[in-house]
Amino acid sequence: MAFKDIELNMGPQHPSTHGVLRLKLTVDNEVVLKVEPVIGYLHRGMEKLWENLTYTQIVPLTDRLDYLAALSNNLAFALTVEKLAGIEVPKRGRYIRIVLAELQRLASHLAWAGFMANDIGAMSVLLYGFEAREDILDVFEEYIGARLTVHGIRIGGVPRDLDEALVSRIRGVLSGIPRRLKDIRALLDENRIWKQRTVGIGLISAAEALDFGLTGPALRASGVNWDLRKSIPYSSYDEMDFDVPLGSRGDVYDRYLVRMAEIEQSIRIVNQALDKLPPGEFMAKVPRVLKIAPGQVFQTIEAPKGVLGFTIKSNGTDKPERVKMKSPSFINLQSLEHMCRGNLFSDVVGILGSMDIVLGEIDK
Protein backbone atom coordinates (compact mmCIF):
# COMPACT_ATOMS: atom_id res chain seq x y z
CA MET A 1 0.00 0.00 0.00
CA ALA A 2 1.47 3.34 -1.03
CA PHE A 3 1.32 6.37 1.20
CA LYS A 4 1.17 9.49 -0.94
CA ASP A 5 0.45 13.07 -0.02
CA ILE A 6 -0.39 12.66 3.61
CA GLU A 7 -1.14 15.84 5.50
CA LEU A 8 0.51 16.13 8.88
CA ASN A 9 -0.02 18.72 11.55
CA MET A 10 2.83 20.06 13.68
CA GLY A 11 2.07 22.44 16.52
CA PRO A 12 0.87 24.93 17.61
CA GLN A 13 1.78 23.22 20.89
CA HIS A 14 5.03 21.54 19.97
CA PRO A 15 8.35 21.72 21.83
CA SER A 16 10.34 22.54 18.68
CA THR A 17 8.26 25.37 17.26
CA HIS A 18 9.82 28.01 19.56
CA GLY A 19 6.50 29.45 20.62
CA VAL A 20 3.13 28.91 19.08
CA LEU A 21 3.66 28.13 15.43
CA ARG A 22 1.61 25.62 13.50
CA LEU A 23 3.00 23.91 10.42
CA LYS A 24 0.78 22.11 7.95
CA LEU A 25 3.03 19.56 6.29
CA THR A 26 2.27 17.53 3.20
CA VAL A 27 4.50 14.47 3.03
CA ASP A 28 5.04 11.61 0.64
CA ASN A 29 6.24 8.81 2.91
CA GLU A 30 9.07 10.62 4.72
CA VAL A 31 9.74 13.31 2.12
CA VAL A 32 8.33 16.78 2.66
CA LEU A 33 6.37 18.16 -0.29
CA LYS A 34 4.75 21.26 1.17
CA VAL A 35 5.03 23.30 4.35
CA GLU A 36 2.46 25.89 5.23
CA PRO A 37 3.21 27.92 8.35
CA VAL A 38 0.10 29.09 10.20
CA ILE A 39 0.89 32.08 12.42
CA GLY A 40 -1.01 34.63 14.46
CA TYR A 41 -1.51 32.70 17.70
CA LEU A 42 0.50 35.36 19.54
CA HIS A 43 -0.88 38.36 17.65
CA ARG A 44 -1.37 41.16 20.14
CA GLY A 45 -2.09 43.99 17.71
CA MET A 46 1.11 45.82 18.65
CA GLU A 47 0.94 48.23 15.72
CA LYS A 48 -2.58 49.28 16.67
CA LEU A 49 -1.54 49.74 20.29
CA TRP A 50 1.43 51.89 19.29
CA GLU A 51 -0.81 54.33 17.45
CA ASN A 52 -2.49 55.03 20.78
CA LEU A 53 0.61 55.45 22.94
CA THR A 54 3.22 58.20 23.19
CA TYR A 55 6.66 57.60 21.70
CA THR A 56 8.24 57.03 25.11
CA GLN A 57 5.50 54.62 26.14
CA ILE A 58 6.14 52.47 23.09
CA VAL A 59 9.78 51.64 23.95
CA PRO A 60 9.05 49.10 26.74
CA LEU A 61 6.43 47.42 24.53
CA THR A 62 9.09 46.74 21.88
CA ASP A 63 10.80 44.48 24.45
CA ARG A 64 7.99 42.00 23.88
CA LEU A 65 8.62 41.55 20.16
CA ASP A 66 11.79 39.51 19.90
CA TYR A 67 11.89 38.63 23.59
CA LEU A 68 15.31 36.98 23.28
CA ALA A 69 16.80 40.28 22.09
CA ALA A 70 14.82 43.03 23.78
CA LEU A 71 17.62 45.59 23.54
CA SER A 72 17.87 45.23 19.76
CA ASN A 73 14.20 46.11 19.46
CA ASN A 74 14.66 49.10 21.79
CA LEU A 75 17.61 50.26 19.71
CA ALA A 76 15.80 50.00 16.37
CA PHE A 77 12.79 51.92 17.65
CA ALA A 78 14.84 54.59 19.44
CA LEU A 79 17.01 55.15 16.34
CA THR A 80 13.90 55.60 14.18
CA VAL A 81 12.35 58.14 16.55
CA GLU A 82 15.67 59.98 16.81
CA LYS A 83 15.99 60.15 13.03
CA LEU A 84 12.44 61.44 12.76
CA ALA A 85 12.81 64.05 15.52
CA GLY A 86 16.39 65.00 14.65
CA ILE A 87 17.81 64.03 18.04
CA GLU A 88 21.59 63.65 18.14
CA VAL A 89 22.73 60.97 20.59
CA PRO A 90 26.02 61.80 22.39
CA LYS A 91 28.99 59.67 21.47
CA ARG A 92 29.24 57.97 24.85
CA GLY A 93 25.59 57.03 24.57
CA ARG A 94 26.19 55.50 21.14
CA TYR A 95 29.09 53.43 22.44
CA ILE A 96 27.13 52.16 25.42
CA ARG A 97 24.39 51.19 22.98
CA ILE A 98 26.88 49.16 20.96
CA VAL A 99 27.99 47.38 24.15
CA LEU A 100 24.39 46.57 25.07
CA ALA A 101 23.32 45.56 21.56
CA GLU A 102 26.29 43.23 21.09
CA LEU A 103 25.84 41.66 24.53
CA GLN A 104 22.25 41.07 23.47
CA ARG A 105 23.41 39.44 20.24
CA LEU A 106 25.69 37.18 22.29
CA ALA A 107 22.82 36.21 24.56
CA SER A 108 20.52 35.58 21.61
CA HIS A 109 23.04 33.45 19.69
CA LEU A 110 23.98 31.44 22.79
CA ALA A 111 20.34 30.74 23.54
CA TRP A 112 19.87 29.77 19.88
CA ALA A 113 22.78 27.30 19.99
CA GLY A 114 21.22 25.64 23.02
CA PHE A 115 17.70 25.44 21.58
CA MET A 116 18.92 24.30 18.19
CA ALA A 117 21.07 21.49 19.56
CA ASN A 118 18.29 20.51 21.94
CA ASP A 119 15.86 20.26 19.01
CA ILE A 120 18.21 17.88 17.25
CA GLY A 121 18.76 15.88 20.41
CA ALA A 122 21.99 17.15 22.01
CA MET A 123 20.77 18.17 25.46
CA SER A 124 24.07 19.19 27.04
CA VAL A 125 24.65 22.11 24.65
CA LEU A 126 21.53 23.75 26.03
CA LEU A 127 23.12 23.80 29.48
CA TYR A 128 26.44 25.23 28.23
CA GLY A 129 24.73 27.88 26.11
CA PHE A 130 22.40 28.93 28.89
CA GLU A 131 25.16 29.07 31.45
CA ALA A 132 27.04 31.62 29.33
CA ARG A 133 23.85 33.53 28.54
CA GLU A 134 23.00 33.66 32.23
CA ASP A 135 26.13 35.74 32.94
CA ILE A 136 25.09 38.25 30.30
CA LEU A 137 21.59 38.51 31.72
CA ASP A 138 23.19 39.18 35.12
CA VAL A 139 25.02 42.12 33.54
CA PHE A 140 21.70 43.47 32.25
CA GLU A 141 20.22 43.02 35.69
CA GLU A 142 23.01 45.02 37.28
CA TYR A 143 22.78 47.68 34.58
CA ILE A 144 19.03 48.32 34.60
CA GLY A 145 17.39 45.84 36.95
CA ALA A 146 15.75 43.53 34.42
CA ARG A 147 16.93 40.44 32.59
CA LEU A 148 14.60 39.53 29.77
CA THR A 149 12.39 42.50 28.91
CA VAL A 150 15.21 44.90 29.62
CA HIS A 151 14.05 48.33 28.36
CA GLY A 152 17.69 49.41 28.52
CA ILE A 153 17.80 51.88 25.62
CA ARG A 154 15.76 55.06 25.70
CA ILE A 155 14.93 57.68 23.10
CA GLY A 156 17.96 60.00 23.09
CA GLY A 157 20.50 57.63 24.59
CA VAL A 158 20.72 55.14 27.43
CA PRO A 159 19.20 55.45 30.90
CA ARG A 160 22.38 54.82 32.91
CA ASP A 161 26.09 55.32 32.55
CA LEU A 162 28.54 52.42 32.54
CA ASP A 163 30.72 52.83 35.63
CA GLU A 164 34.13 51.25 36.20
CA ALA A 165 32.73 48.37 38.25
CA LEU A 166 30.26 47.38 35.55
CA VAL A 167 32.88 47.73 32.80
CA SER A 168 35.20 45.32 34.55
CA ARG A 169 32.32 42.96 35.22
CA ILE A 170 31.41 42.95 31.51
CA ARG A 171 35.04 42.22 30.65
CA GLY A 172 35.01 39.33 33.07
CA VAL A 173 31.85 37.90 31.53
CA LEU A 174 33.30 38.29 28.03
CA SER A 175 36.49 36.48 28.97
CA GLY A 176 34.42 33.53 30.16
CA ILE A 177 32.47 33.07 26.95
CA PRO A 178 35.25 31.68 24.68
CA ARG A 179 35.70 28.74 27.06
CA ARG A 180 32.02 27.88 26.86
CA LEU A 181 32.07 28.42 23.10
CA LYS A 182 34.94 25.97 22.86
CA ASP A 183 32.96 23.43 24.86
CA ILE A 184 29.97 23.79 22.54
CA ARG A 185 32.09 23.52 19.41
CA ALA A 186 33.99 20.53 20.77
CA LEU A 187 30.64 18.79 21.19
CA LEU A 188 29.20 19.67 17.81
CA ASP A 189 31.70 20.72 15.12
CA GLU A 190 32.94 17.25 14.21
CA ASN A 191 30.14 15.29 15.80
CA ARG A 192 29.03 12.66 13.31
CA ILE A 193 25.36 12.69 14.31
CA TRP A 194 25.24 16.49 14.32
CA LYS A 195 26.79 16.64 10.86
CA GLN A 196 24.44 14.00 9.49
CA ARG A 197 21.51 16.10 10.68
CA THR A 198 22.86 19.43 9.41
CA VAL A 199 25.29 19.18 6.48
CA GLY A 200 23.48 19.54 3.17
CA ILE A 201 20.11 19.92 4.92
CA GLY A 202 17.81 22.86 4.23
CA LEU A 203 19.80 24.29 1.35
CA ILE A 204 19.11 27.75 -0.04
CA SER A 205 21.30 29.45 -2.64
CA ALA A 206 22.45 33.05 -2.40
CA ALA A 207 20.18 34.23 -5.22
CA GLU A 208 17.14 32.45 -3.80
CA ALA A 209 17.85 33.75 -0.31
CA LEU A 210 17.93 37.34 -1.56
CA ASP A 211 14.78 36.76 -3.58
CA PHE A 212 12.92 35.46 -0.53
CA GLY A 213 14.05 38.51 1.43
CA LEU A 214 16.07 36.40 3.87
CA THR A 215 18.31 38.46 6.17
CA GLY A 216 20.70 38.01 9.05
CA PRO A 217 22.94 35.01 9.79
CA ALA A 218 20.70 32.74 7.68
CA LEU A 219 21.42 34.90 4.62
CA ARG A 220 25.14 35.20 5.36
CA ALA A 221 25.35 31.40 5.64
CA SER A 222 24.51 31.33 1.92
CA GLY A 223 27.54 33.52 1.28
CA VAL A 224 25.85 36.90 0.88
CA ASN A 225 27.90 39.60 2.55
CA TRP A 226 25.06 41.75 3.81
CA ASP A 227 25.52 43.10 7.31
CA LEU A 228 23.88 46.45 7.98
CA ARG A 229 26.48 47.26 10.62
CA LYS A 230 28.87 47.51 7.67
CA SER A 231 26.72 48.55 4.70
CA ILE A 232 24.49 51.19 6.35
CA PRO A 233 26.25 51.81 9.69
CA TYR A 234 24.23 53.22 12.57
CA SER A 235 25.14 54.21 16.10
CA SER A 236 28.96 54.47 15.54
CA TYR A 237 29.38 50.92 14.21
CA ASP A 238 31.55 52.43 11.47
CA GLU A 239 34.21 53.11 14.14
CA MET A 240 34.41 49.44 15.12
CA ASP A 241 36.75 46.93 13.52
CA PHE A 242 35.16 43.52 12.95
CA ASP A 243 34.67 40.85 10.30
CA VAL A 244 31.46 39.53 8.79
CA PRO A 245 31.53 35.72 8.94
CA LEU A 246 30.15 34.09 5.81
CA GLY A 247 29.11 30.56 4.89
CA SER A 248 29.27 29.01 1.46
CA ARG A 249 26.75 26.19 1.04
CA GLY A 250 23.72 27.71 2.76
CA ASP A 251 22.75 24.65 4.78
CA VAL A 252 21.91 24.19 8.44
CA TYR A 253 25.55 23.48 9.33
CA ASP A 254 26.71 26.75 7.76
CA ARG A 255 24.07 28.68 9.68
CA TYR A 256 25.48 27.11 12.83
CA LEU A 257 29.08 28.01 11.91
CA VAL A 258 28.16 31.60 11.01
CA ARG A 259 26.45 32.19 14.37
CA MET A 260 29.37 30.65 16.26
CA ALA A 261 31.77 32.97 14.39
CA GLU A 262 29.50 35.95 15.06
CA ILE A 263 29.77 35.28 18.77
CA GLU A 264 33.55 35.77 18.50
CA GLN A 265 33.09 38.98 16.51
CA SER A 266 30.60 40.37 19.01
CA ILE A 267 33.06 39.79 21.85
CA ARG A 268 35.60 41.71 19.78
CA ILE A 269 33.19 44.61 19.22
CA VAL A 270 32.20 44.91 22.88
CA ASN A 271 35.85 44.93 23.96
CA GLN A 272 36.67 47.67 21.44
CA ALA A 273 33.70 49.77 22.50
CA LEU A 274 34.74 49.44 26.16
CA ASP A 275 38.37 50.34 25.32
CA LYS A 276 37.37 53.42 23.38
CA LEU A 277 34.44 54.45 25.61
CA PRO A 278 34.50 58.25 25.18
CA PRO A 279 33.84 60.60 28.11
CA GLY A 280 30.84 62.90 28.25
CA GLU A 281 27.08 62.70 28.29
CA PHE A 282 25.23 59.45 27.62
CA MET A 283 21.78 60.94 27.05
CA ALA A 284 20.64 63.75 24.78
CA LYS A 285 18.25 66.42 25.97
CA VAL A 286 14.82 65.07 25.05
CA PRO A 287 11.66 66.97 26.00
CA ARG A 288 9.47 65.25 28.57
CA VAL A 289 6.58 65.33 26.13
CA LEU A 290 8.07 64.49 22.78
CA LYS A 291 5.99 65.97 19.95
CA ILE A 292 7.29 65.32 16.46
CA ALA A 293 6.43 67.45 13.42
CA PRO A 294 4.71 65.61 10.55
CA GLY A 295 7.17 63.44 8.68
CA GLN A 296 8.11 59.90 7.93
CA VAL A 297 11.26 57.81 8.14
CA PHE A 298 12.45 54.24 7.67
CA GLN A 299 15.33 52.94 9.78
CA THR A 300 16.86 49.49 10.04
CA ILE A 301 19.40 47.74 12.22
CA GLU A 302 21.16 44.40 12.08
CA ALA A 303 19.39 42.52 14.87
CA PRO A 304 20.47 39.00 15.95
CA LYS A 305 17.67 37.50 13.83
CA GLY A 306 18.15 39.67 10.74
CA VAL A 307 17.27 43.12 9.48
CA LEU A 308 14.87 44.74 11.91
CA GLY A 309 13.28 47.99 10.83
CA PHE A 310 10.67 50.52 11.77
CA THR A 311 8.68 52.94 9.66
CA ILE A 312 7.20 55.78 11.67
CA LYS A 313 4.86 58.45 10.39
CA SER A 314 4.35 61.35 12.76
CA ASN A 315 1.50 63.85 12.81
CA GLY A 316 2.65 66.67 15.07
CA THR A 317 1.33 65.17 18.31
CA ASP A 318 3.08 63.08 20.97
CA LYS A 319 1.66 59.89 19.42
CA PRO A 320 2.64 58.41 16.07
CA GLU A 321 0.17 58.31 13.19
CA ARG A 322 1.44 54.88 12.18
CA VAL A 323 4.27 52.56 13.18
CA LYS A 324 5.12 49.61 10.96
CA MET A 325 7.64 47.07 12.04
CA LYS A 326 9.72 45.11 9.56
CA SER A 327 10.13 41.89 11.46
CA PRO A 328 13.08 39.72 10.38
CA SER A 329 11.57 36.43 11.58
CA PHE A 330 8.30 37.09 9.71
CA ILE A 331 10.10 37.56 6.42
CA ASN A 332 12.61 34.76 7.03
CA LEU A 333 9.86 32.25 7.80
CA GLN A 334 8.53 32.67 4.24
CA SER A 335 11.45 30.68 2.88
CA LEU A 336 10.88 27.70 5.22
CA GLU A 337 8.90 25.80 2.61
CA HIS A 338 11.65 26.28 0.04
CA MET A 339 14.30 25.00 2.47
CA CYS A 340 12.24 22.00 3.58
CA ARG A 341 10.95 20.76 0.24
CA GLY A 342 12.58 17.44 -0.66
CA ASN A 343 14.12 16.97 2.76
CA LEU A 344 13.08 14.31 5.23
CA PHE A 345 10.23 14.96 7.60
CA SER A 346 12.54 14.55 10.59
CA ASP A 347 14.73 17.42 9.35
CA VAL A 348 11.94 20.01 9.46
CA VAL A 349 12.67 20.60 13.15
CA GLY A 350 16.37 21.20 12.43
CA ILE A 351 15.71 23.54 9.51
CA LEU A 352 13.16 25.54 11.48
CA GLY A 353 15.61 25.76 14.37
CA SER A 354 18.42 26.93 12.10
CA MET A 355 16.40 29.98 11.00
CA ASP A 356 16.26 31.30 14.58
CA ILE A 357 12.70 32.59 14.59
CA VAL A 358 10.90 34.13 17.55
CA LEU A 359 7.14 34.09 17.43
CA GLY A 360 6.78 37.23 19.52
CA GLU A 361 8.29 39.16 16.65
CA ILE A 362 6.49 37.30 13.85
CA ASP A 363 3.07 37.83 15.33
CA LYS A 364 3.68 41.36 16.63
Add this chain to the structure above:
Amino acid sequence: MLDVPADRPALREVHEALTGRFPDSVLAGSFEKGELAETIRAEDLLPVLRFLRSEHGFNCLDDLIVLDNVRLPEAPAKRFSVLYQLYRFPGDVRVRLVVDVGEDEPLDSVVPIYRSADWAEREAFDMFGLRFRGHPDLRRVYLPDDFDGYPLRKDFPLEGKGDGL
Protein backbone atom coordinates in the same frame (compact mmCIF):
# COMPACT_ATOMS: atom_id res chain seq x y z
CA MET B 1 11.86 69.92 -9.89
CA LEU B 2 12.93 67.98 -6.84
CA ASP B 3 16.33 68.88 -5.51
CA VAL B 4 18.31 65.84 -4.41
CA PRO B 5 21.57 67.04 -2.83
CA ALA B 6 24.74 66.52 -4.82
CA ASP B 7 26.33 64.42 -2.06
CA ARG B 8 23.81 61.66 -2.79
CA PRO B 9 24.65 61.02 -6.47
CA ALA B 10 23.08 57.54 -6.49
CA LEU B 11 19.69 58.86 -5.36
CA ARG B 12 19.92 61.74 -7.82
CA GLU B 13 20.62 59.31 -10.63
CA VAL B 14 17.64 57.12 -9.71
CA HIS B 15 15.34 60.14 -9.51
CA GLU B 16 16.45 61.44 -12.90
CA ALA B 17 16.18 58.02 -14.52
CA LEU B 18 12.66 57.55 -13.17
CA THR B 19 11.36 60.95 -14.22
CA GLY B 20 13.08 60.61 -17.59
CA ARG B 21 11.70 57.18 -18.37
CA PHE B 22 8.23 57.59 -16.82
CA PRO B 23 7.42 61.33 -17.07
CA ASP B 24 3.67 60.75 -16.73
CA SER B 25 3.80 58.08 -14.05
CA VAL B 26 5.85 59.93 -11.45
CA LEU B 27 3.39 62.29 -9.80
CA ALA B 28 5.67 63.76 -7.15
CA GLY B 29 9.04 63.25 -5.53
CA SER B 30 10.32 64.20 -2.13
CA PHE B 31 13.68 64.14 -0.40
CA GLU B 32 13.40 64.37 3.38
CA LYS B 33 15.71 63.24 6.19
CA GLY B 34 17.99 61.58 3.66
CA GLU B 35 15.27 59.44 2.11
CA LEU B 36 14.03 59.63 -1.46
CA ALA B 37 10.32 58.96 -2.01
CA GLU B 38 8.57 58.94 -5.38
CA THR B 39 4.79 58.98 -5.70
CA ILE B 40 3.70 57.06 -8.77
CA ARG B 41 0.41 56.27 -10.49
CA ALA B 42 -1.09 52.98 -9.29
CA GLU B 43 -1.54 51.54 -12.80
CA ASP B 44 2.17 52.00 -13.59
CA LEU B 45 3.45 50.27 -10.45
CA LEU B 46 4.63 47.05 -12.12
CA PRO B 47 6.50 48.65 -15.08
CA VAL B 48 8.24 51.08 -12.71
CA LEU B 49 9.28 48.28 -10.33
CA ARG B 50 10.47 46.12 -13.23
CA PHE B 51 12.52 49.03 -14.53
CA LEU B 52 14.07 49.70 -11.11
CA ARG B 53 14.84 46.04 -10.56
CA SER B 54 16.28 45.13 -13.96
CA GLU B 55 18.02 48.36 -14.95
CA HIS B 56 18.92 49.91 -11.60
CA GLY B 57 19.59 46.81 -9.56
CA PHE B 58 16.99 47.28 -6.81
CA ASN B 59 16.90 43.58 -5.98
CA CYS B 60 15.32 43.70 -2.50
CA LEU B 61 11.94 44.78 -1.26
CA ASP B 62 12.74 45.76 2.33
CA ASP B 63 9.21 46.37 3.46
CA LEU B 64 5.68 47.06 2.31
CA ILE B 65 3.85 49.60 4.43
CA VAL B 66 0.22 50.70 4.32
CA LEU B 67 -1.00 54.04 5.68
CA ASP B 68 -4.66 54.84 6.34
CA ASN B 69 -5.12 58.55 5.54
CA VAL B 70 -8.73 58.86 6.62
CA ARG B 71 -8.05 60.84 9.82
CA LEU B 72 -5.43 63.20 8.40
CA PRO B 73 -6.33 66.94 8.64
CA GLU B 74 -6.14 67.42 4.88
CA ALA B 75 -7.12 63.95 3.72
CA PRO B 76 -5.94 63.07 0.20
CA ALA B 77 -8.43 61.91 -2.42
CA LYS B 78 -7.48 58.26 -1.94
CA ARG B 79 -7.87 56.56 1.39
CA PHE B 80 -4.70 54.44 1.53
CA SER B 81 -1.06 54.97 0.66
CA VAL B 82 1.04 51.89 -0.01
CA LEU B 83 4.80 52.34 0.38
CA TYR B 84 7.34 50.04 -1.25
CA GLN B 85 10.71 50.32 0.47
CA LEU B 86 13.34 49.19 -2.05
CA TYR B 87 17.00 48.43 -1.41
CA ARG B 88 19.87 47.88 -3.78
CA PHE B 89 22.23 45.15 -2.60
CA PRO B 90 25.15 45.61 -2.22
CA GLY B 91 25.38 49.21 -1.10
CA ASP B 92 23.43 51.74 0.91
CA VAL B 93 20.89 53.03 -1.61
CA ARG B 94 17.24 52.97 -0.66
CA VAL B 95 14.24 54.32 -2.54
CA ARG B 96 10.61 54.47 -1.47
CA LEU B 97 7.76 54.25 -3.95
CA VAL B 98 4.39 55.60 -2.86
CA VAL B 99 1.13 54.53 -4.48
CA ASP B 100 -2.20 56.01 -3.45
CA VAL B 101 -5.15 53.68 -3.67
CA GLY B 102 -8.84 53.98 -2.85
CA GLU B 103 -10.87 51.72 -0.60
CA ASP B 104 -12.33 49.50 -3.31
CA GLU B 105 -9.56 49.69 -5.88
CA PRO B 106 -7.41 46.59 -6.31
CA LEU B 107 -3.68 47.04 -6.67
CA ASP B 108 -1.35 44.95 -8.81
CA SER B 109 0.52 42.34 -6.80
CA VAL B 110 4.30 42.72 -6.93
CA VAL B 111 4.96 39.05 -6.07
CA PRO B 112 6.03 38.26 -9.68
CA ILE B 113 8.84 40.81 -9.24
CA TYR B 114 9.66 40.47 -5.53
CA ARG B 115 8.89 37.07 -4.04
CA SER B 116 9.31 38.47 -0.54
CA ALA B 117 6.14 40.54 -1.06
CA ASP B 118 3.99 37.43 -0.65
CA TRP B 119 3.32 37.60 3.08
CA ALA B 120 3.66 41.38 3.16
CA GLU B 121 0.69 41.70 0.79
CA ARG B 122 -1.25 39.12 2.78
CA GLU B 123 -0.59 41.23 5.88
CA ALA B 124 -1.83 44.36 4.09
CA PHE B 125 -4.98 42.46 3.11
CA ASP B 126 -5.40 41.14 6.64
CA MET B 127 -4.96 44.46 8.40
CA PHE B 128 -6.36 46.97 5.89
CA GLY B 129 -8.49 44.97 3.47
CA LEU B 130 -6.42 45.93 0.42
CA ARG B 131 -6.83 43.60 -2.58
CA PHE B 132 -3.86 42.61 -4.71
CA ARG B 133 -4.58 41.53 -8.28
CA GLY B 134 -2.56 38.47 -9.28
CA HIS B 135 -1.42 37.46 -5.79
CA PRO B 136 -0.98 33.65 -5.71
CA ASP B 137 -2.77 33.08 -2.41
CA LEU B 138 -4.43 36.15 -0.91
CA ARG B 139 -5.69 35.07 2.52
CA ARG B 140 -5.46 36.54 5.99
CA VAL B 141 -2.06 35.84 7.51
CA TYR B 142 -2.50 36.64 11.23
CA LEU B 143 -6.21 36.68 11.99
CA PRO B 144 -8.74 33.86 11.58
CA ASP B 145 -10.42 33.73 8.18
CA ASP B 146 -13.82 34.62 9.63
CA PHE B 147 -12.61 37.74 11.46
CA ASP B 148 -14.92 40.69 10.93
CA GLY B 149 -13.23 43.91 9.78
CA TYR B 150 -9.70 45.18 9.22
CA PRO B 151 -8.10 46.09 12.55
CA LEU B 152 -5.43 48.57 11.47
CA ARG B 153 -7.92 50.84 9.72
CA LYS B 154 -8.34 54.05 11.67
CA ASP B 155 -12.09 53.51 12.10
CA PHE B 156 -11.62 50.09 13.76
CA PRO B 157 -11.92 50.56 17.55
CA LEU B 158 -8.81 49.88 19.64
CA GLU B 159 -10.71 47.68 22.08
CA GLY B 160 -12.13 45.55 19.26
CA LYS B 161 -15.66 44.84 18.18
CA GLY B 162 -18.34 42.84 20.01
CA ASP B 163 -16.95 40.55 22.67
CA GLY B 164 -13.45 41.00 21.34
CA LEU B 165 -13.22 37.56 19.78
